[in-house]
Amino acid sequence: xxxxxxxxxxxCIRAALRGDERATRKLVDVLSPVIQARVxxxxxxxxxxxxxxxxxxxxxxxxxxxxxxxxxxxRALLSWDPxxxxxxxxxxxxxxxxxxxSRLRTAPIVVEAAEPSAASAAVxxxxxxxxxxxxxxxxxxxxxxxxxxxxxxxQAPSKEVGSELGMSCDAVDQWRFRLREFARLLxxxxx
Numbered sequence: 352x353x354x355x356x357x358x359x360x361x362x363c364i365r366a367a368l369r370g371d372e373r374a375t376r377k378l379v380d381v382l383s384p385v386i387q388a389r390v391x392x393x394x395x396x397x398x399x400x401x402x403x404x405x406x407x408x409x410x411x412x413x414x415x416x417x418x419x420x421x422x423x424x425x426r427a428l429l430s431w432d433p434x435x436x437x438x439x440x441x442x443x444x445x446x447x448x449x450x451x452x453s454r455l456r457t458a459p460i461v462v463e464a465a466e467p468s469a470a471s472a473a474v475x476x477x478x479x480x481x482x483x484x485x486x487x488x489x490x491x492x493x494x495x496x497x498x499x500x501x502x503x504x505x506q507a508p509s510k511e512v513g514s515e516l517g518m519s520c521d522a523v524d525q526w527r528f529r530l531r532e533f534a535r536l537l538x539x540x541x542x
Contacts, residue, residue, distance in 0.1 A: 368425040393451035
């Protein structure tokens with residue numbers, strides 16, 4: 352089902368850019384989780400003010416990121432140099448973070464009139480979410496961070512997460528509990 356990242360080389364990238372369906376599928380399978388995680392991280396750094404639209408924004412930015420990678424004959428993908436020491440996933444992940452950050456900086460800011468107390472509460476909430484995200488990224492394994500984004504940022508159901516990661520729903524729920532308790536402890540420390 353999923354392609355192995357070690358199977359992706361410059362020849363595979365060139366084949367995908369020539370329209371080879373198998374190579375394209377392999378490339379997309381390897382890069383999709385990386386792009387999803389990096390887009391989610393960039394959107395989460397913006398703060399929780401738009402969480403109701405996060406899933407749609409995530410999908411939109413993922414599509415834009417893929418389009419950017421394949422734009423101009425795949426110039427961005429072709430500029431990856433495996434001999435430079437970075438994996439394709441790290442290279443693409445960094446490009447995607449820069450791409451999304453650039454888009455977010457140039458996106459129009461919509462300011463709604465609100466009471467001063469509501470604005471300060473929103474800032475405090477955003478800072479709290481950033482505090483939790485930074486600590487989870489620093490203290491949990493890559494797998495734990497991925498689960499956090501799937502369960503809490505994307506709010507994916509346990510069954511979907513379990514099938515995507517090859518886990519039982521009970522195991523996913525145990526991770527959900529651990530991550531929630533960790534976040535609660537962090538938020539308790541702030542007060």
